[in-house]
Amino acid sequence: MTTLLITAPALGHTFPDHPEHSGRVPAIMQKLEQHNILSDLHLLPPASGLVGQVRRVHTEQLISHIRYTSLHGGGRLDADTYCTLESYDLALQAVGACCQGVDEIMSGRVHNGMVLVRPPGHHAEKKSFGGFCLFNNIAAAARHAQINHGLQRVLILDFDVHHGNGTQDIFYDDPSVLFISTHLYTGFFYPGTGSARETGIGLGLGYTLNVPFPPGVGDNGYAQVFTELIRPAVAAFQPEFILISAGYDAHWADPLASAGLSLTGYAHLSRTLVQMADEWCRGRILFILEGGYFLEALAGGALNSLYALCGRDQIHDPLGPPRQSEANVTDLLYALRQLHFSGS
Numbered sequence: 001m002t003t004l005l006i007t008a009p010a011l012g013h014t015f016p017d018h019p020e021h022s023g024r025v026p027a028i029m030q031k032l033e034q035h036n037i038l039s040d041l042h043l044l045p046p047a048s049g050l051v052g053q054v055r056r057v058h059t060e061q062l063i064s065h066i067r068y069t070s071l072h073g074g075g076r077l078d079a080d081t082y083c084t085l086e087s088y089d090l091a092l093q094a095v096g097a098c099c100q101g102v103d104e105i106m107s108g109r110v111h112n113g114m115v116l117v118r119p120p121g122h123h124a125e126k127k128s129f130g131g132f133c134l135f136n137n138i139a140a141a142a143r144h145a146q147i148n149h150g151l152q153r154v155l156i157l158d159f160d161v162h163h164g165n166g167t168q169d170i171f172y173d174d175p176s177v178l179f180i181s182t183h184l185y186t187g188f189f190y191p192g193t194g195s196a197r198e199t200g201i202g203l204g205l206g207y208t209l210n211v212p213f214p215p216g217v218g219d220n221g222y223a224q225v226f227t228e229l230i231r232p233a234v235a236a237f238q239p240e241f242i243l244i245s246a247g248y249d250a251h252w253a254d255p256l257a258s259a260g261l262s263l264t265g266y267a268h269l270s271r272t273l274v275q276m277a278d279e280w281c282r283g284r285i286l287f288i289l290e291g292g293y294f295l296e297a298l299a300g301g302a303l304n305s306l307y308a309l310c311g312r313d314q315i316h317d318p319l320g321p322p323r324q325s326e327a328n329v330t331d332l333l334y335a336l337r338q339l340h341f342s343g344s
């Protein structure tokens with residue numbers, strides 16, 4: 001079993017005092033080196049991205065806007081999202097690296113993998129950037145799997161603490177991509193979308209599954225939701241490929257959020273996802289980096305996901321559990337099961 005790792009750290013995409021900065025991927029790499037996992041991985045340099053890969057999921061207007069702003073020196077695109085002189089090329093490379101990850105797995109050269117890319121992508125909608133994201137990397141990877149490899153059903157599971165509104169927007173009417181997102185959902189938390197009632201439209205109705213958590217949901221709540229809701233939904237869909245929007249900002253110590261996962265929780269969640277891939281799609285699973293702003297949790301979370309991908313029975317958790325007891329999800333789970341599996 002071989003696990004792929006592609007890194008595209010986008011060192012030229014960074015902004016003063018911004019949480020989504022150029023130190024994130026190097027922090028992960030340092031952790032991977034310290035724990036001697038790199039020699040077990042199949043490392044590849046990122047392929048360059050093609051604008052055609054981006055056009056499958058974004059409008060020409062959005063692509064031109066980012067290219068123009070970047071080539072003119074960059075700046076703030078909105079209150080949260082920035083762009084530098086190099087950002088257009090680097091965002092294109094992030095898309096290219098994700099598509100390359102799909103190619104490597106589909107070729108059989110590797111079993112599964114992780115792509116450490118920046119800028120993140122899951123908030124980028126068809127027509128708009130936002131939430132630190134320029135192009136939607138995972139959406140482009142899903143389309144690449146379908147168009148270049150002929151796959152019919154792709155699962156995108158987003159465990160970043162923020163709702164993947166961009167990915168939802170791109171596939172909202174599309175039954176060929178099942179989008180599942182677990183996220184913090186309160187009146188004031190970015191991006192404000194992702195309620196349980198958002199389940200898709202038209203032919204895509206029923207192919208969006210949002211799990212809107214209250215603050216403080218931790219390892220037990222996530223495990224319960226994965227076992228009792230997500231696993232049966234994935235089983236019914238029968239994916240041919242699983243893509244993960246891997247955000248490590250649901251860790252209890254993340255400065256941008258108030259979820260309650262520990263690094264041990266991230267390890268279990270990653271193992272569950274790898275098991276699902278083994279069960280339903282010959283192990284084809286690719287983790288794509290999204291958020292995570294406390295570097296120790298980000299790096300430890302990525303390490304634990306790689307342990308799971310390599311089939312290693314190890315967990316790295318120097319931070320321990322959260323200090324507060326976790327929120328109960330029983331009622332939420334009941335409501336979601338009613339909504340998605342009525343009659344069961």
Ligand SMILES: [Zn+2]
Pocket residue numbers: 160161162247249290291292
């Ligand atoms: Zn996030």
